[in-house]
Amino acid sequence: MNSFDDYFKYNGENLTCEGTVLADIAEEYGTPLYCYTERGFRERYDEIDRELAGIEHLICYSIKSNSNINILKIMCGMGAGMDVVSGGEIYRARAAGVPPERIVYAGVGKTGAEIAYALDTGVHMLNCESFPEIDAIHTIAAGKKKVADIAIRVNPDVDANTHHYITTGKKENKFGISIETLLEHREFFGSRSGVNLRGIHCHIGSQISEVRPFIDALDRVIALIGELKKSGFAGIDTVNLGGGFGIRYGDEDFFPMKEWAAEVTRRLRSLGMRLIIEPGRYLCGNNGVLLVKVLYKKRSGEKTFLITDGAMNDLIRPSLYGAFQNCFNCRQRNGVETVDVVGPVCESGDFFAKDRDISISEEGDYLAVMSAGAYGMSMASRYNSRPLPAEVLVRPDGSRRLIRTRESYDELIHNERDAINFV
Ligand SMILES: Cc1ncc(COP(=O)(O)O)c(C=O)c1O
Incomplete structure (x- = not known):
């Protein structure tokens, strides 16, 4: 439940x-x-973790949903990573004792200072949303003689069937890079030694009640990874499917987590990919x-x-x-x-x-x-x-x-x- x-x-x-x-x-x-x-946080995390037992995964709690340090400590103690979207959230996660290698950093407008802070902290991956942002990360990382592991947030253009304010995976939304644009510009990475393309990320919206939109997005991401691998991006080993699982505010159906996990596991296991997800609302x-x-x-x-x-x-x-x-x-x-x-x-x-x-x-x-x-x-x-x-x-x-x-x-x-x- x-x-x-x-x-x-x-x-x-x-x-x-x-x-x-x-x-x-x-x-x-x-x-x-x-x-x-407290029990609710533990039970929700356990449920997802159990359902994903068939593949390598990291559940990164989206701390924007509820960022009290005590909640972060509970989630971290369960084994969760954290999805953060600002320097302040990196600071919070670290204050709660979250190991940097369990932190993924998203956000459409990271400042230079925030990127530098993320690199100094040693976060696991930065989810990038535009070419100028990737350029900024490359420049800052190269200046520090570092290589930043990044995932590109793609905009898979699927309709999550939720409130328009919390739909984020449609073409007209400000988030991510379109799959076509990314493929067109794949040579962009050749000259950016400060970044290592390790994952593809997408987050299509929030309070989503059906499995279908997630799987539509995942299938597009898998096809994209196939294309990129053909072009020599052998290091891509991670799919980050974001968050968005719906909860019950009134008489909504329960989110079919078992079905979702089975569909995702079946697809990713055969490709040998690991999964990151970033649930917020569902966990709290x-x-x-x-x-x-x-x-x-x-x-x-x-x-x-x-x-x-x-x-x-x-x-x-x-x-x-x-x-x-x-x-x-x-x-x-x-x-x-x-x-x-x-x-x-x-x-x-x-x-x-x-x-x-x-x-x-x-x-x-x-x-x-x-x-x-x-x-x-x-x-x-x-x-x-x-x-x-x-x-x-x-x-x-x-x-x-x-x-x-x-x-x-x-x-x-x-x-x-x-x-x-x-x-
Ligand atoms: C990139 C990203 N990941 C995860 C989340 C968490 O979403 P939810 O609370 O619906 O699971 C959000 C929410 O805005 C997000 O933008």
Whole structure:
């Protein structure tokens, strides 16, 4: 299972995580508060690792989805590598003790300083998205008398059948190099001794529910590798298929991981290729909830609003993508009512749910915004000068650890300098 029902469930009237009452956690640490189940991270990683047992593989957790250092430590301890997209993420991964040879570095706009940092760190591979970028890596690596192992991110032009904001493998998207362009320019690598083409990478989008788009992309990548090998690129030994596996936010089907892994294994084993994948959402999305408190219940015309102390700055997915997140009352009452669950930020787009039937809720109740473990805290901002929320990890025995303290007002303005002379 990869659904929150497994980790967050009602025990009588109380919504619990590993037997611990969520309303008690909210009371202890305050709200808004992210609350995660450790078991979920371990079980999701184990599942993928088990299904891929038939081929050499490295599961690189995409840390942009949830980058708390404690989560990274758990994943690293399981054997995961990390998919990073910035100097800051390299720093985080290293701070969590991730060995550099398990780090792959992606991103369409790496700066010179970030490339140098990646090379000094000794990351395993850089995923490249354009010829000018490869040139920059070559120049910086050659200047350091190094050779950087790279993978080229190709844009396989497949439709991942997901929200257009999170489709990344279509021709019109900014990501990767088209297969035709790469083949046309294959001689480009001949004079770039600072880079060693070791892999082909693609990532076609996020929250993908079907196996087909992945396999369509993989088949195109395999055909491309065949062409490149014919042209003398004998050193290509890695396919990186990115991330993108969908989870259940509502009533979606479970992602057919077994079927996906069987299809991928069958294709790559016969070619003797190793596999890297970069799942983010799948490893953490259903492992977290955002706990918020109902401040006011407001009736306006036909509508009832539950105004909470959590807002779009804490969890932006509903505002940004119109994404669906279930909202449950942490202490269920009899009866249901139709409400909008909104935050205090000065934007009409500041909502978690609209016209949603949820258990009757009153001022002072705690609500859980479900499936908030991925692209929740990692996308949080301080908009409206709202301090970043705290995070708590619930261990399999029900005990909990504060893994990030709530930001203070002092921290909120910490980097601002008093540089204006008012006299
Ligand atoms: C290159 C790359 N790899 C992996 C991921 C992780 O995707 P997901 O969280 O859908 O698994 C992303 C997400 O944006 C990405 O851009």
